[in-house]
Amino acid sequence: MQLNLRFNMAVPKRKTSVSKKKMRRSHHRINSTNIVEDKKSGEYRLSHHVDLKSGFYNGKKILDI
8 A cells, every 4th residue: 555645835926025134133133242341440341240359249349358
């Protein structure tokens, strides 16, 4: 007994336009890291992170260094 099974693949009906392709890929951009200069020490650090050299976060001493 022989089975003849045919599978139809999903194939787009029309060519995707350049506009639609760019709209779909609009969020694929590379996001830049949010680096800020510390007000007290002048060192660069990631925003919303503790400054590891001074131990301050949001103007308050968090870490004892």
